[in-house]
Amino acid sequence: MAYTGRDFDCDVVIVGAGLSGLTAAYTLLKHDSNLDVRILEASDRIGGEILTKTLKCANGETDQFDLGAYHIPEKQKEINDLLAELDIQKYPQYEEGKKSLELLDGQVKSVLGPIMMPVGITALLDLVSFFIKVGSASNAINLENPQLSVNAADLDGTSMEDFCKKTAWTTGGADLMDMMVMAFHERAPAHISVMEHLYLIKSRGGLMALESGYNTKIKGGMYQVCQKLVAHIKEENIHTREKVVSIAQEDRLERELVRTQSGKVVSAKHVVVAVPLSNIADLEFIPPFAIEMPAPPYTLGSISFVATYSQPFWRDAGFSGHFISLLSILAQIRELPQAGPLAIVMDGESTNGHAALFGSLVTGNMRNPTWVTDKLKTMDERKAVVLTKLAEIFGRQAEQAIDYADHVWEPQEGVQEMSKFMDKFAFFSQSSGRVHWAGTHVSPWAGNMNGAVHSGILAANDIIEQMK
Ligand SMILES: Cc1cc2nc3c(=O)[nH]c(=O)nc-3n(C[C@H](O)[C@H](O)[C@H](O)COP(=O)(O)OP(=O)(O)OC[C@H]3O[C@@H](n4cnc5c(N)ncnc54)[C@H](O)[C@@H]3O)c2cc1C
Known part of the structure; x- marks a missing residue:
């Protein structure tokens, strides 16, 4: 040319x-x-993929809410160094109270403490062996220069789908591994290299640090x-x-x-x-x-949403605001037609203490990556579905949102x-x-x-x- x-x-x-x-x-x-x-x-x-929006809140005020990336693990060095250099403050994700889990049969269970998987002992043993393998392999990753890690090319040449298939002895175990990987990356295991998974785990301080270390947010968005x-x-x-x-x-x-x-x-x-x-x-x-x-x-898309409220009514009822749908997450890669679209919800309290629920919907599945967005074309349609589901989980007050916003992160080809x-x-x-x-x-x-x-x-x- x-x-x-x-x-x-x-x-x-x-x-x-x-x-x-x-x-x-x-x-x-x-x-x-x-x-x-x-x-x-x-x-x-x-x-x-960073997107902060202003929404109406209680008392006629407005505040900033993230619809893109939001959580910063304490142990990740480069991003935390940058935040310190730019003098940007963080605050913790609210996590006290019951967490809710939508099971594969559509039932929602709410529990205090860590969410326990409702599975048989053999599947659980499969999952434990997966964690041990991933934990020890992630220790060997060179964070400064991942290509210098032992077997780097092999690790980056193998998908997590293949890794899970090789590791699992039971179908229940394979399902759990796929769900863990999908919940972690919000992408299908076939599109995630083992290297990427291990790098991510080590950069967050290892498997043990994941639960506690992931949950800080940026003041002001x-x-x-x-x-x-x-x-x-x-x-x-x-x-x-x-x-x-x-x-x-x-x-x-x-x-x-x-x-x-x-x-x-x-x-x-x-x-x-x-x-x-x-x-x-x-x-x-x-x-x-x-x-x-x-x-x-294809990689799967997602729809992030925030709904603001006059008060955090879910906390008063003993809920942390956490909800995770195993059904919606697995339905992205398995044939589960009745599932979706709400996948994850969290307490989305803003820096200034304005109450909000934050979460994500799936946009479709591997066969039809846009079935949700094809059906729920407008924000009002999506808002109605989200608030109805939030009301089922946390009570009728969820229908009385002050403001609502969402963003469709389109499925992409080629990630x-x-x-x-x-x-x-x-x-x-x-x-x-x-x-x-x-x-x-x-x-x-x-x-x-x-x-x-x-x-x-x-x-x-x-x-x-x-x-x-
Ligand atoms: C909903 C959501 C939630 C997330 N949550 C978290 C989280 O909690 N914690 C976390 O650590 N990470 C999170 N992430 C991931 C994180 O946001 C991304 O990994 C990171 O922001 C990506 O940065 P990037 O610069 O590599 O790519 P991008 O943010 O994708 O930026 C690439 C830019 O390149 C532009 N571009 C593309 N093609 C061209 C072209 N031909 N010419 C010119 N410009 C082009 C695009 O428009 C875009 O602006 C989340 C992502 C999403 C979508």
Whole structure:
């Protein structure tokens, strides 16, 4: 493809203004504030999977609520270091009281203390052996540089679906393992590499730390993190509605030419690609990488919602606000037609103490990833279904929400099936010449904010190293 001109030249172009791309830009500018770093973002907003909305609350007030990422485990180093550096405060997730579990037969059971699985002893033994295997294997993961872990390529070339199948002796045990993996990642086990799972567990402080360590939230909402990063990067350096369509090597100039859908051409010494894998598959690399892109599989979507209330009536009735539907979660990968769509609910109290319930719905299943969103097209339709189900679990007051908002995270094609990619596509190394890989969806960085921050920092450090 011939380029006739360039709109501007800069030092580094970052593709994608999610947490990973923003962290990469912030890290580069922290190293050298004179660098010309630009971010090209396809959508009209910054933040990617971070989305904070303002809702009406009690006493005519408003407050901030997250509809994207929200929980930060205490033990995850990179995200917590970044929060401290940006002077962002956290507060704990409310967890006192009964937790509710929807069983596979549709019954809802509420229990005090840890939720016990209603299964037979052999299935339970299967699950214990799964935990032991995962726990000890995760100890061996090198968090600084996962590709240096023992058997790294094998771990990233095997899906959790295959791992669970191999580990389980009973169908009950296999069901439990699948549910644990799905509840943990909100994605099908077939689309999660063993490496990703183990990295995530170790980065959260190991299996033992999972229950207690996962539940802190950001005061004022996650979007604040993006705002603080943008304040360093400067808004004028982030170009929204600029979807990158190709990245071309310009060997004579020793630069990369990055072209957007609107026809802009930006030349840069380095490019950081910080987008989901499904979007990488849409990018044209010139010359092409010596790889063949496989037809990417679906990953399941989800619908996050928040309903605000005048008071936390569920707490008064002894509920923590936690609800998890084994039925909805398993129905995403198994044939369970009566299930869904409510999957998870939690107490969603805001920083300023405004009462709310927060949760997620499934959007469909592997066979039909959009059956829920096809049926419940408008927010009002979804609100009616959510409030009715909340009333069944926590009582009639749930119908009296002050405000409601939701966000549909569409199912995506192509979020990793690493076994198909790893030996062909060099995601494992942080850079391929002047192109550097970041982003939480690029294995082995795992689908969480720590992975986004970590991979953004490493991509920036690679560039800093190359610039010496
Ligand atoms: C509902 C939900 C809840 C979550 N909860 C948690 C949680 O509690 N804790 C946690 O740690 N993690 C959580 N996560 C995961 C976490 O949000 C993500 O892992 C992280 O934010 C991803 O950051 P990223 O920068 O890698 O990718 P993204 O946020 O996906 O950003 C990528 C950006 O690239 C842009 N882009 C794509 N293609 C192009 C292109 N061709 N040109 C230009 N721009 C492009 C996209 O528009 C997007 O803005 C949650 C995610 C969701 C959806």
